[in-house]
Amino acid sequence: MDNVRNPMSLEIAEFDQARDLETFVRIYNQIYPHMQISAQGWIAAASHRSGFWRMVMARQDGVGVGFARAMTDSYDPSTVEVSLGVESASRQNGVGKALANAIERAVAERPERYVRVFLREGNEVGKAMAESYGLRLYATRLRFEGETQDLVLTASTPPNYRVEPIKDWRAAHEVVRLTLRDDPDDLVAPDYKTFRELTVDDPGFVERSNLGAYYKGKLVGITLLRARNGQGEVFYTGVVPRHRAKTLATVLKARSIFEARRQGITNAYTDVHSGNTPMIRANEKLGMKRAVGLGQWVMRAEIAGLNDVRKTPSQ
Numbered sequence: 001m002d003n004v005r006n007p008m009s010l011e012i013a014e015f016d017q018a019r020d021l022e023t024f025v026r027i028y029n030q031i032y033p034h035m036q037i038s039a040q041g042w043i044a045a046a047s048h049r050s051g052f053w054r055m056v057m058a059r060q061d062g063v064g065v066g067f068a069r070a071m072t073d074s075y076d077p078s079t080v081e082v083s084l085g086v087e088s089a090s091r092q093n094g095v096g097k098a099l100a101n102a103i104e105r106a107v108a109e110r111p112e113r114y115v116r117v118f119l120r121e122g123n124e125v126g127k128a129m130a131e132s133y134g135l136r137l138y139a140t141r142l143r144f145e146g147e148t149q150d151l152v153l154t155a156s157t158p159p160n161y162r163v164e165p166i167k168d169w170r171a172a173h174e175v176v177r178l179t180l181r182d183d184p185d186d187l188v189a190p191d192y193k194t195f196r197e198l199t200v201d202d203p204g205f206v207e208r209s210n211l212g213a214y215y216k217g218k219l220v221g222i223t224l225l226r227a228r229n230g231q232g233e234v235f236y237t238g239v240v241p242r243h244r245a246k247t248l249a250t251v252l253k254a255r256s257i258f259e260a261r262r263q264g265i266t267n268a269y270t271d272v273h274s275g276n277t278p279m280i281r282a283n284e285k286l287g288m289k290r291a292v293g294l295g296q297w298v299m300r301a302e303i304a305g306l307n308d309v310r311k312t313p314s315q
């Protein structure tokens, strides 16, 4: 007979690396099998990043069964990003709700303006839970992917431009600042220190796949790729307005993935806002295909407008 879980034995406590890391890794790997960053990498990346970071664990009969984390969004210091995971055997037991309540109380005290949750596309349970706190579906991010050997990586650089590995990271940061504002995802460029943490200082940094397009010696476009468990994640491409629609984004991405393939990366993926036609077109021209179900729902709310958890029905 199955053990009957007594909900009174549920405990929500601060994450304690020494005690909880192993449990966290197990749960993380179970619920995010498609994530290309390892659980250890996730913790390491979070703790070497600047900004706010808080994680709580749910323990049932002393055994870890879930986690909830809030941290400053690396792309937007005005936003706190929340993730929550409960191992499959412990679901529908109020664990998720208890974790969400605990993390929401922490978020409600934060000075940032927004709270954002990324959900796997199709996760209706997560969506309903986020909605009960006042978050609303704000954007859908589509995932495109392909085996690097199958992609069309032959696009040639237009005349008068050169494509080379980025050397001047200050200039690259400026290109992110100048282009990200046109991405319909409505993200804010990270500061320079955070930008370096996401790129040159990231353990998955692939030097020859981080490329710049130069016009008369000036950097006018970039593409950024990092390795995640042997896969290449193209996580940002931007071309300054005056140099758009000249195939630069397509060329940059093709060359970046080509270099990654030469270094043994067999699969590449990229996420894009569902309304970003130019980037979607470029992905399609490279032969990348939409991975249905691996995209994300972005839910968001103003922290000041979150529903009071004490008034939230307990199920």
Ligand SMILES: CC(C)(COP(=O)(O)OP(=O)(O)OC[C@H]1O[C@@H](n2cnc3c(N)ncnc32)[C@H](O)[C@@H]1OP(=O)(O)O)[C@@H](O)C(=O)NCCC(=O)NCCS
Residues within 6 Å of the ligand: 179, 180, 181, 182, 183, 184, 235, 236, 237, 238, 239, 240, 243, 244, 245, 246, 247, 248, 249, 250, 251, 271, 272, 273, 276, 277, 278, 279, 281, 282, 285
């Ligand atoms: C997305 C972006 C990088 C595209 O750069 P680009 O150098 O203009 O792209 P390309 O020239 O390679 O064009 C790619 C495709 O988009 C099309 N395109 C370009 N501008 C377009 C526009 N304004 N509207 C519709 N389609 C457009 C191109 O025609 C091409 O498709 P086609 O071959 O079928 O004609 C650029 O618009 C940008 O920097 N946007 C802001 C940042 C951003 O959103 N980055 C994506 C993060 S995932």
